[in-house]
Amino acid sequence: MDLQHVKPASAAAQALGLVDEKTRAITPALHLSTTFLRDADNQFRSGRVYARADNPTFEPAEALLTHLEHGAGALLFSSGMAAATTVFMGLKPGDHVVAPKVMYWGLRNWLQNFAKDWGLQVELVDMTDPGALARAMQPGRTKLVWIETPANPTWVITDIAAAAGITHQAGARLAVDSTVATPVLTQPIRLGADIVMHAATKYLNGHSDVLAGALVTAQADEFWSRLKAIRHDMGAVLGSFEAWLLLRGMRTLYVRVSAACTGAEKIAAHFYGHPRIEAVLYPGLATASGHAIAARQMTGGFGGMLSLRVRGGESAAIATAARVQLWKRATSLGGVESLIEHRASVEGAGSPAPADMLRLSVGLEDPNDLVADLEQALGTG
Numbered sequence: 001m002d003l004q005h006v007k008p009a010s011a012a013a014q015a016l017g018l019v020d021e022k023t024r025a026i027t028p029a030l031h032l033s034t035t036f037l038r039d040a041d042n043q044f045r046s047g048r049v050y051a052r053a054d055n056p057t058f059e060p061a062e063a064l065l066t067h068l069e070h071g072a073g074a075l076l077f078s079s080g081m082a083a084a085t086t087v088f089m090g091l092k093p094g095d096h097v098v099a100p101k102v103m104y105w106g107l108r109n110w111l112q113n114f115a116k117d118w119g120l121q122v123e124l125v126d127m128t129d130p131g132a133l134a135r136a137m138q139p140g141r142t143k144l145v146w147i148e149t150p151a152n153p154t155w156v157i158t159d160i161a162a163a164a165g166i167t168h169q170a171g172a173r174l175a176v177d178s179t180v181a182t183p184v185l186t187q188p189i190r191l192g193a194d195i196v197m198h199a200a201t202k203y204l205n206g207h208s209d210v211l212a213g214a215l216v217t218a219q220a221d222e223f224w225s226r227l228k229a230i231r232h233d234m235g236a237v238l239g240s241f242e243a244w245l246l247l248r249g250m251r252t253l254y255v256r257v258s259a260a261c262t263g264a265e266k267i268a269a270h271f272y273g274h275p276r277i278e279a280v281l282y283p284g285l286a287t288a289s290g291h292a293i294a295a296r297q298m299t300g301g302f303g304g305m306l307s308l309r310v311r312g313g314e315s316a317a318i319a320t321a322a323r324v325q326l327w328k329r330a331t332s333l334g335g336v337e338s339l340i341e342h343r344a345s346v347e348g349a350g351s352p353a354p355a356d357m358l359r360l361s362v363g364l365e366d367p368n369d370l371v372a373d374l375e376q377a378l379g380t381g
């Protein structure tokens with residue numbers, strides 16, 4: 001059966017039907033070699049020279065991600081930050097870029113510090129308002145628009161198709177950090193994006209044991225070749241074992257994301273209107289400001305991330321996190337175990353995270369246990 005044409009969950013489970021031709025193994029080989037044999041006539045018929053350029057262990061993971069995102073190619077990186085910063089390094093000093101006010105704080109800090117010092121003109125706008133994006137565009141000067149949806153740490157939604165229309169009208173490229181949505185819930189290239197970025201550390205790997213990043217392109221164009229050259233020349237490549245683990249994680253992506261969505265929906269519904277909770281931030285709630293757009297561009301769920309604003313302010317939120325027994329107090333997201341963190345403490349000054357907010361990454365535990373643990377931590381269980 002042609003695994004290019006089965007449902008994406010089937011393609012992922014079988015890693016596109018991968019079978020090792022030499023050994024008939026149904027799981028991929030792990031190649032640790034950093035270099036490849038040159039033919040006696042001085043050619044490289046294998047197509048591989050050196051592992052910073054060509055790593056055969058990357059190939060099945062890159063092929064599967066390309067397939068799931070409906071792209072023309074994918075590149076693995078040593079972390080999500082390495083993947084994201086490579087896109088900006090592909091631009092030239094003086095180029096204007098537009099990014100969201102609400103986004104992964106590590107990348108926002110890099111944009112406001114390193115990228116500005118390096119010569120990019122960085123403008124942050126409210127991406128939930130297409131009018132604000134349109135007003136920020138400088139045709140001819142704006143080269144890249146970066147969006148993240150749902151966006152850390154409040155899970156606001158950006159309309160990808162609307163952003164793509166505005167971006168392309170000004171002659172720029174649209175890049176989407178789709179880490180939280182994953183290809184299970186959203187395929188940005190189908191909605192007009194040019195580049196999709198994943199912190200593969202999160203849901204794609206899914207087990208909190210690999211740092212990795214990925215880019216997927218809509219077109220194998222000149223800009224894509226430049227990004228590939230940057231990975232090669234600056235050297236932010238993934239290790240072979242991490243690439244192997246990443247593919248293993250991606251094979252269970254669909255069941256994991258589906259279960260995380262179910263858990264997050266149950267937790268959001270349970271705490272909506274709860275006497276100890278000021279607000280539940282989750283795009284799956286009908287009352288969320290971006291719900292209608294999310295319902296249109298996300299399929300099969302609204303993600304496994306949500307935030308709770310605790311009545312009583314910062315000290316009540318931190319005290320609640322201190323009392324959990326099942327949730328793990330740790331940063332990151334997208335793993336099998338549920339994580340809780342007081343996000344404002346992590347992000348520091350300038351963060352859009354309200355001081356009373358706890359960020360939750362819902363894992364694969366029984367949602368009833370997760371609710372009961374939060375209830376006891378709030379002092380109501």
Ligand SMILES: Cc1ncc(COP(=O)(O)O)c(C=O)c1O
Nearest residue numbers: 079080081104177179199201212
């Ligand atoms: C949405 C998002 N983008 C990018 C990153 C950066 O990924 P990494 O930590 O793998 O560098 C993260 C990490 O938390 C993230 O949550």
